[in-house]
Amino acid sequence: MRGGGRALWIRILLGVVAALLLAALAAFLYVRSVTAPAGGGPYTLEVKPGDTLGGVARELQQQQIVKNADVLRFVMRQNGTAGSLKEGLYDLSGDLSVQQVAEKLAGPARIPQVNVTVPEGWRLRDVPPIFQKAGFDGAAILAALQDPSLSAHAEGKQKNLEGFVFPDTYSFRPAETPRKIVQTMVERMNREFTPERVAQAKALGLSVRDWVILASMVQAEAANDLEMPIIAGVFLNRLEDGIALGSDPTVAYGLGKNLPELDRSAGDFTKDTPYSTYTRMGLPAGPINNPGEAALSSVLNANRKLADGRDALYFLHAPGGKIYVNHTYAEHLRDNARYR
DSSP states (O other): OOHHHHHHHHHHHHHHHHHHHHHHHHHHHHHHHHHSOOOOOEEEEEEOTTOOHHHHHHHHHHTTSSSOHHHHHHHHHHHTOTTOOOSEEEEEETTSOHHHHHHHHHSOOBOOOEEEEOOTTOOGGGHHHHHHHTTSOHHHHHHHHTOGGGOTTTTTTOSSOTTOSOOSEEEEOTTOOHHHHHHHHHHHHHTTOOHHHHHHHHHTTOOHHHHHHHHHHHHHHOSSGGGHHHHHHHHHHHHHHTOOOOOHHHHHHHHTOOGGGOOGGGTTTTSOOTTOTTTSSSSOSSOSSOOOHHHHHHHHTOOOBOTTSOBOOEEEEOTTSOEEEESSHHHHHHHHHHHO
């Protein structure tokens, strides 16, 4: 081959190589461009049941979390994580590369939770509005609370779950069913009924339900946790001695009133209901609220004696928060006159 022909081939070869290099550079720059951060702000992606990777990728492109939805799908297929998307929340940002977004989507989802606090001593009727305010269906919660079959200790003995919903702070998923919510609260209460504690109650002559009823009365009567064992001791002694319990909150519950609404002059304390411990002996017909752990424990660890060794049979609250406890009714009347 003459020199001129060789030079031509060399120029052609160099041209081809240059074209290939330019094509490779262009491809590299394109890939780097479409996989680079898209520049959008922080974004929380919610993956719901039935969502697909394609739909999620398009959403992230629209929110400028990735530049190209198809590139995200390709990267996840290459990583072997295209099928790992889970229901829940993913906290993302347009500052992430496609590879980083793919890794986050392949990781665990953050499960959305709603915290709901059920206060100690609240009646069953007061619970649904708490859940309604938190975004749940209050009416459906109320309906589930009317099902005593959810608690072995309430079933066949009462018309609802009063007393067997444990007061606590719970975390629920926003889509949780009302029945599951109520079951969770009942199951939490059931954890209080350990074999050892049930045996303690039995030694006092109380079934689990009796224990809860008495704890609900203590919960309603006590101004603080320190008073609870004292009040529990008074009630246990009165039960043992056959003295009417005479608890104002039981009267209020039986009449469907709140405690401050009771009116002695209107005969509230002489009206007979299954819950009145003024007109009937023994425990009321059922729990009058949902007692907390301190009230439940107080019944099993009651302080039944005065300092002089006599049984505690009467108590009264005086202004200033002090509680006075006596053995005889005459002493009770004396303190009532002195301090009230």
